[in-house]
Amino acid sequence: MDFADASQVDFDPESVRPLKLSVITVRGEPVIDADIVVLGGPGDFSAGKALRLEGSDIDGLGKRWIAFLERLGQKTDRPALARFAAGTSTDEQRTLSLAFPGDPLSKDFAPNHSPDVLMEKAASALDRAEAAERAIATAQLNEANAVRERKAAEALVAIERRRVAELEREVDRLSALSESTAYALGSVPxxxxxxxxxxxxxxxxxxxxxxxxxxxxxxxxxxxxxxxxxxxxxxxxxxxxxxxxxxxxxxxxxxxxxxxxxxxxxxxxxxxxxxxxxxxxxxxxxxxxxxxxxxxxxxxxxxxxxxxxxxxxxxxxxxxxxxxxxxxxxxxxxxxxxxxxxxxxxxxxx
Known part of the structure; x- marks a missing residue:
C-alpha cells in the first residue's frame, strides 16, 4: 500500500489541530497516538478501536464507510459529514446545508445559501431597492410638477371665467341700461x-x-x-x-x-x-x-x-x-x- 508520512510537515498554529489517520493491514501495528485507525482488507467490522474498511465499502457507500465518516466527523467537528455522504437526495442535502451552514459541503449542495452568494443577492436586492427609491422619487417629482401645472391651469381657467363673467355682467348692465332708457319705468302708470x-x-x-x-x-x-x-x-x-x-x-x-x-x-x-x-x-x-x-x-x-x-x-x-x-x-x-x-x-x- 502506498502511503505518505506527514508528521514532519509544519502546520499553522492558529488553525485546527491536524488529524492523525493510521491505515494498516491486518498484520500491521497501528500508530499509537493516531486519532483514527483503519484496518485495510477483509475481516471483522472492527478490531478494538480500529475500523475495517474495504474499497467496496467506499464505492457502495456501505456501513463501514458511513461509520468511518461519522468518526471522522466527530474528530473534525463536522457532525453532518456522514449524512452528506450517505447518498441523500438533493432536497435532503439542501435541508442539511440549511441546518449545518458551517460545513464546507453546504456550499456544494446549497450554493444559494452560501455567504458569498447571499452577499451577492443582498447587494443585488439593495441595488434594486435603490433603483425603486429613485423611481419613486422621480414619480413623486413628476406628480408634484403635474399638480403644480394643474393648479396653474385651474388658476388660469378661473381667471378667464372671471373675465367672461365680468363681460357678461357688463353686457347685462348695458342691456338693463338700454331697457331703462327705451322702457323707462317712469312711463309706466x-x-x-x-x-x-x-x-x-x-x-x-x-x-x-x-x-x-x-x-x-x-x-x-x-x-x-x-x-x-x-x-x-x-x-x-x-x-x-x-x-x-x-x-x-x-x-x-x-x-x-x-x-x-x-x-x-x-x-x-x-x-x-x-x-x-x-x-x-x-x-x-x-x-x-x-x-x-x-x-x-x-x-x-x-x-x-x-x-x-x-x-x-x-x-x-x-x-x-x-x-x-x-x-x-x-x-x-x-x-x-x-x-x-x-x-x-x-x-x-x-
Whole structure:
C-alpha cells in the first residue's frame, strides 16, 4: 500500500489541530497516538478501536464507510459529514446545508445559501431597492410638477371665467341700461310700476340662471338624448334633468325650441329663459313646466310684457297684472295676445 508520512510537515498554529489517520493491514501495528485507525482488507467490522474498511465499502457507500465518516466527523467537528455522504437526495442535502451552514459541503449542495452568494443577492436586492427609491422619487417629482401645472391651469381657467363673467355682467348692465332708457319705468302708470319693477328683478335672476345653465351644459354636453330630436346638456339625476342645464328640441333638422335654466326632477321649475319656434322669449319664473309668476315676455314684433302671468286651461300664460309695451306700432298692425313658448315638457321628450 502506498502511503505518505506527514508528521514532519509544519502546520499553522492558529488553525485546527491536524488529524492523525493510521491505515494498516491486518498484520500491521497501528500508530499509537493516531486519532483514527483503519484496518485495510477483509475481516471483522472492527478490531478494538480500529475500523475495517474495504474499497467496496467506499464505492457502495456501505456501513463501514458511513461509520468511518461519522468518526471522522466527530474528530473534525463536522457532525453532518456522514449524512452528506450517505447518498441523500438533493432536497435532503439542501435541508442539511440549511441546518449545518458551517460545513464546507453546504456550499456544494446549497450554493444559494452560501455567504458569498447571499452577499451577492443582498447587494443585488439593495441595488434594486435603490433603483425603486429613485423611481419613486422621480414619480413623486413628476406628480408634484403635474399638480403644480394643474393648479396653474385651474388658476388660469378661473381667471378667464372671471373675465367672461365680468363681460357678461357688463353686457347685462348695458342691456338693463338700454331697457331703462327705451322702457323707462317712469312711463309706466304709477299703480303698475311696483309689479313691473319686481318683474324686471326676476327677469334679471332668470338671466343669471340661464348663464349658469350654459356653463353646466358645456361641462356635461348631451347628457340625455331622446328619439324625437330633443337633447339635454347639464346636470342630471336618475336620468332626468335636475339642477341647471339647456334643453333643445329639433324638428326637420332645425331647432324649434330651447330652454336654459333650472330643472327639478325633469320639470322646468325655478328660473329660466325659453325660446319658441315663432321667436317668443319668456324670461322669468317657471312652475311645473309652465311659465308662471313674474318675468318678461318678448315677441319678434318688438312687443314686450313685464309682469305676472299664470297658465290658463290650455297651458298658455294668462296675464294677471303688469304692463305691455309696443314702442313701434308701425312694425306690426296685428293684434297680439300673450302666448306661451311652444316648449314640450321634458319628461314627454322620450
Amino acid at each position: 304709477a299703480d303698475t310700476r311696483a309689479i313691473v319693477s319686481e318683474a324686471r328683478a326676476w327677469a334679471w335672476q332668470a338671466r343669471l340662471a340661464a348663464a349658469r345653465a350654459a356653463e353646466l351644459a358645456a361641462i356635461h354636453p348631451e347628457a340625455l338624448i331622446w328619439k324625437n330630436g330633443a337633447s339635454f346638456s347639464g346636470e342630471t339625476m336618475n336620468r332626468q334633468p335636475h339642477g341647471h342645464g339647456v334643453m333643445v328640441f329639433h324638428a326637420g333638422g332645425r331647432e324649434v325650441a330651447r330652454y336654459a335654466g333650472a330643472f327639478d326632477q325633469g320639470r322646468r321649475i325655478g328660473l329660466g329663459i325659453a325660446t319658441s319656434d315663432d321667436g317668443l322669449v319668456w324670461t322669468g319664473q317657471w312652475t311645473n313646466d309652465e311659465a308662471c309668476g313674474l318675468g318678461l315676455l318678448e315677441t319678434p314684433e318688438g312687443r314686450r310684457f313685464e309682469g305676472e302671468v299664470a297658465p290658463d286651461e290650455s297651458g298658455a300664460p294668462k296675464r294677471i297684472r303688469g304692463w305691455e309695451w309696443n314702442p313701434d306700432p308701425a312694425r306690426s298692425q296685428k293684434t297680439y295676445s300673450v302666448a306661451t313658448p311652444a316648449l314640450p315638457a321634458p319628461q314627454a321628450a322620450g
